[in-house]
Amino acid sequence: MSRLDRWFEGMTRQSARRVSRRNWLSRFGGVLIGGAALPLLPVARAAEKHTVGEDGVKGREGDPTRCEYWRHCAIDGFLCSCCGGSHTACPPGTEMSPVTWIGTCRNPADGKDYIISYNDCCGKTFCGRCMCNRNEGERPLYHWYRNNDINWCGGAKSQSYSCSTAIVVKVAEEAQPEK
Amino acid sequence: MRLLLAIMGVLLVAQPVGADAFEEHDYILNCSGCHRMDGSGSRAVPSLLAMPELNGKPGAREYWIQVPGAAQAPLSDARLAALMNWLVERFTEKRPKPEYTAQEVGQLRRNPLRDPIAKRNELRQAPYRRR
Numbered sequence: 072m073s074r075l076d077r078w079f080e081g082m083t084r085q086s087a088r089r090v091s092r093r094n095w096l097s098r099f100g101g102v103l104i105g106g107a108a109l110p111l112l113p114v115a116r117a118a119e120k121h122t123v124g125e126d127g128v129k130g131r132e133g134d135p136t137r138c139e140y141w142r143h144c145a146i147d148g149f150l151c152s153c154c155g156g157s158h159t160a161c162p163p164g165t166e167m168s169p170v171t172w173i174g175t176c177r178n179p180a181d182g183k184d185y186i187i188s189y190n191d192c193c194g195k196t197f198c199g200r201c202m203c204n205r206n207e208g209e210r211p212l213y214h215w216y217r218n219n220d221i222n223w224c225g226g227a228k229s230q231s232y233s234c235s236t237a238i239v240v241k242v243a244e245e246a247q248p249e250k
Numbered sequence: 251m252r253l254l255l256a257i258m259g260v261l262l263v264a265q266p267v268g269a270d271a272f273e274e275h276d277y278i279l280n281c282s283g284c285h286r287m288d289g290s291g292s293r294a295v296p297s298l299l300a301m302p303e304l305n306g307k308p309g310a311r312e313y314w315i316q317v318p319g320a321a322q323a324p325l326s327d328a329r330l331a332a333l334m335n336w337l338v339e340r341f342t343e344k345r346p347k348p349e350y351t352a353q354e355v356g357q358l359r360r361n362p363l364r365d366p367i368a369k370r371n372e373l374r375q376a377p378y379r380r381r
Binding site: 214240247 | 271272275278279280282283284286287292293294295322323324
């Protein structure tokens with residue numbers, strides 16, 4: 072133990088003799104600012120593309136609480152990630168509807184189209200936060216096979232709609248027509 | 251060299267199988283929303299797992315194309331025919347014989363059912379075709 076003490080004492084005295092306080096402050100400041108600036112470098116941005124999301128889909132996660140998030144391209148409803156759940160899980164106290172509106176969205180990270188299932192969470196009153204109504208690929212009510220304005224909670228125990236998830240099913244063979 | 255050529259040959263032959271297979275994609279995008287991924291359906295939507303019950307009965311083959319979900323799906327006749335060949339095989343474990351063609355599917359979907367549920371009940375009670 073005394074050896075470690077002696078080594079540490081030596082190091083401290085040495086640095087006190089050699090390094091001025093201002094020098095230390097400027098270096099420490101450099102490390103702080105440099106560390107914060109590192110993610111702005113193109114190298115760090117390129118590495119982000121290879122991150123893998125919670126459901127195994129590659130690409131920058133982005134912000135699932137925002138309507139602009141890539142998986143929300145065909146959504147119509149409140150984002151569950153703002154309502155106590157996530158973009159793949161329902162908030163506590165709600166049930167995921169087994170029937171669902173399905174569309175495709177392009178993932179900007181790999182340029183591929185993915186089939187997205189917008190399962191609704193049912194059983195509580197509507198969440199009211201983060202309304203997102205992008206509806207890409209949706210068609211008017213008279214084209215009912217491509218319309219998402221029906222209550223998908225019809226398949227769940229409770230019919231009251233709370234919020235919507237955006238779950239990746241798999242890679243799409245082609246983008247949804249008529250975008 | 252010969253091995254390399256052989257591998258390339260295998261890859262060339264294997265490639266189109268994956269590239270043209272839209273059946274599962276079309277199922278997920280056009281059917282699974284209501285019939286669910288496993289075909290089990292829900293309270294309002296019939297289960298595809300009950301398809302073997304009708305298989306082999308006269309009229310079932312036509313009925314499966316005339317139901318609203320198939321007839322009105324936003325797919326071309328050729329894509330719907332391929333999808334239904336795949337779907338019937340998946341849920342009845344027998345490929346339709348003869349297979350659906352784009353022409354047959356096109357004629358059937360232009361002749362929609364007035365009452366799909368009544369038609370299904372009628373088919374259920376009908377005897378199986380004698381062989």
